[in-house]
Amino acid sequence: MFQSGGGKMLWLFFKGALLGLALAVPLGPIGALCINRAISRGFLAGVAGGLGTAIADAAYAAVAAFGFVALAAMLDLIAKPVAIVGGLFLLWLGAKYFRSDPQARADPASTGDLAKLVTTTFLLTIGNPATILTAAALFAGLGYANGLDRVSAAVLVAGVFGGSMAWWIILSAGVSAARRKLPSSFALWVNRVSGVLIAGFGLISIASVLFA
Numbered sequence: 001m002f003q004s005g006g007g008k009m010l011w012l013f014f015k016g017a018l019l020g021l022a023l024a025v026p027l028g029p030i031g032a033l034c035i036n037r038a039i040s041r042g043f044l045a046g047v048a049g050g051l052g053t054a055i056a057d058a059a060y061a062a063v064a065a066f067g068f069v070a071l072a073a074m075l076d077l078i079a080k081p082v083a084i085v086g087g088l089f090l091l092w093l094g095a096k097y098f099r100s101d102p103q104a105r106a107d108p109a110s111t112g113d114l115a116k117l118v119t120t121t122f123l124l125t126i127g128n129p130a131t132i133l134t135a136a137a138l139f140a141g142l143g144y145a146n147g148l149d150r151v152s153a154a155v156l157v158a159g160v161f162g163g164s165m166a167w168w169i170i171l172s173a174g175v176s177a178a179r180r181k182l183p184s185s186f187a188l189w190v191n192r193v194s195g196v197l198i199a200g201f202g203l204i205s206i207a208s209v210l211f212a
Contacts, residue, residue: 009155016061016159023057023134023160024050024167029090029201030121032194034168037117038175046175048114050168052121058161059126060135065153080209086127087205093120094199098192128205 030053038046 009152012152012155013159013162016156017163017166019061019156020054020057020160020163020165021167024053024164028128029198030125031171032197033093033121033124034172035175036194038172039179041113043172043176044114045117046172047169048117049121050165050172052118052123053125054161054164054168055118056122056125057135057164058157061157061160062153064135065156083205083209086124087202089124090202090205091199094195094197094202096195098195098199
């Protein structure tokens with residue numbers, strides 16, 4: 001019985017990890033931001049950005065795992081205002097990164113910088129309607145629309161966090177290793193491209209509400 005129950009929990013954690021990867025891997029504003037930080041400030045800065053996102057992914061997974069009624073009610077309540085506020089913030093963030101000089105901030109990120117980055121990516125992810133809808137769709141696809149018991153839900157949420165966090169660690173490590181072999185001008189172009197991408201996602205977020 002123990003082995004059977006343990007195997008079930010391990011399988012549930014694995015499915016949660018795949019869910020976390022599915023939420024984290026697609027390139028979006030958070031991916032662009034984390035790549036930008038890993039290029040200009042190093043591995044820990046990239047991981048810090050990913051940590052904020054992984055926490056938010058796990059938070060949505062927790063809501064979905066304990067039942068979709070609460071998730072649906074939350075979506076109806078916050079989706080539109082959050083999309084506008086988040087879109088405006090992304091526009092500001094994109095403009096900031098586009099104009100920033102990576103050489104002026106090439107020193108390793110401080111503890112305060114890392115905490116700020118975790119908070120920023122958490123708020124951006126938790127306020128992104130696309131993340132909410134994707135999490136809901138993935139849970140429904142796995143057959144968890146009716147919710148789970150507390151232990152199973154906790155294991156699944158831990159898997160989501162682990163899978164999401166694993167992706168950000170791998171991405172940050174790869175980007176940090178690559179930056180040592182690239183010319184200094186590459187960081188400038190990363191700033192500009194990521195700035196355009198982040199601002200573009202902001203415009204899409206706002207347009208999704210205004211032209212719905």
